[in-house]
Amino acid sequence: GENVEQHPSTLSVQEGDSAVIKCTYSDSASNYFPWYKQELGKRPQLIIDIRSNVGEKKDQRIAVTLNKTAKHFSLHITETQPEDSAVYFCAASMGSGNTGKLIFGQGTTLQVKP
Amino acid sequence: GAGVSQSPSNKVTEKGKDVELRCDPISGHTALYWYRQSLGQGLEFLIYFQGNSAPDKSGLPSDRFSAERTGGSVSTLTIQRTQQEDSAVYLCASSLGTGGKTQYFGPGTRLLVL
Numbered sequence: 094g095e096n097v098e099q100h101p102s103t104l105s106v107q108e109g110d111s112a113v114i115k116c117t118y119s120d121s122a123s124n125y126f127p128w129y130k131q132e133l134g135k136r137p138q139l140i141i142d143i144r145s146n147v148g149e150k151k152d153q154r155i156a157v158t159l160n161k162t163a164k165h166f167s168l169h170i171t172e173t174q175p176e177d178s179a180v181y182f183c184a185a186s187m188g189s190g191n192t193g194k195l196i197f198g199q200g201t202t203l204q205v206k207p
Numbered sequence: 208g209a210g211v212s213q214s215p216s217n218k219v220t221e222k223g224k225d226v227e228l229r230c231d232p233i234s235g236h237t238a239l240y241w242y243r244q245s246l247g248q249g250l251e252f253l254i255y256f257q258g259n260s261a262p263d264k265s266g267l268p269s270d271r272f273s274a275e276r277t278g279g280s281v282s283t284l285t286i287q288r289t290q291q292e293d294s295a296v297y298l299c300a301s302s303l304g305t306g307g308k309t310q311y312f313g314p315g316t317r318l319l320v321l
Binding site for chain 2: 099124125127129135136137138139142144182184186187193194195196197198199200
């Protein structure tokens with residue numbers, strides 16, 4: 094079945110460094126790729142998303158890149174801050190058409206050390 | 208405005224009992240999703256509702272799980288004859304339609320089956 098692989102499972106960086114999280118997906122019909130941030134004990138919150146008709150999107154310190162040919166997409170956080178510490182999930186839409194179903198990766202625990 | 212709400216926030220039950228989890232989506236959101244998040248894991252899709260269409264139940268793990276959405280708003284997820292492996296956080300999300308619309312998550316219901 095469809096799946097999303099996410100790496101690494103844990104990532105520790107020094108404050109100010111960059112962090113990169115990578116995901117691969119299997120469903121060639123996927124066309125929507127959101128990233129969620131989940132702080133401990135809280136609900137997941139969307140931080141950025143990208144659609145299949147673009148290759149890159151930026152929002153301040155956060156950027157996402159998409160390679161549809163290779164079926165992978167990545168999250169880039171620059172100038173990391175301690176408040177960026179959280180679990181990050183990638184997701185990919187399932188199937189063709191206008192479905193809202195998402196398959197999520199297993200998550201990356203990011204620790205930013207001050 | 209008010210976000211997605213869920214109740215109860217925590218539920219402890221005995222193996223074999225039935226439980227009902229409630230989700231109140233954001234007003235006006237036509238799509239509603241249920242996910243399950245086991246400890247330290249990603250989000251597992253369970254079921255979604257879109258407008259008046261038949262729900263997509265493809266993620267329900269067994270026939271002990273069912274969900275309904277009354278009047279296109281509130282949804283209830285029912286787990287019958289609970290098992291210990293059902294212990295997890297059950298998250299509800301809603302969106303303004305599908306096809307790449309942002310899914311907003313509720314705080315979740317933490318279910319513990321003893």
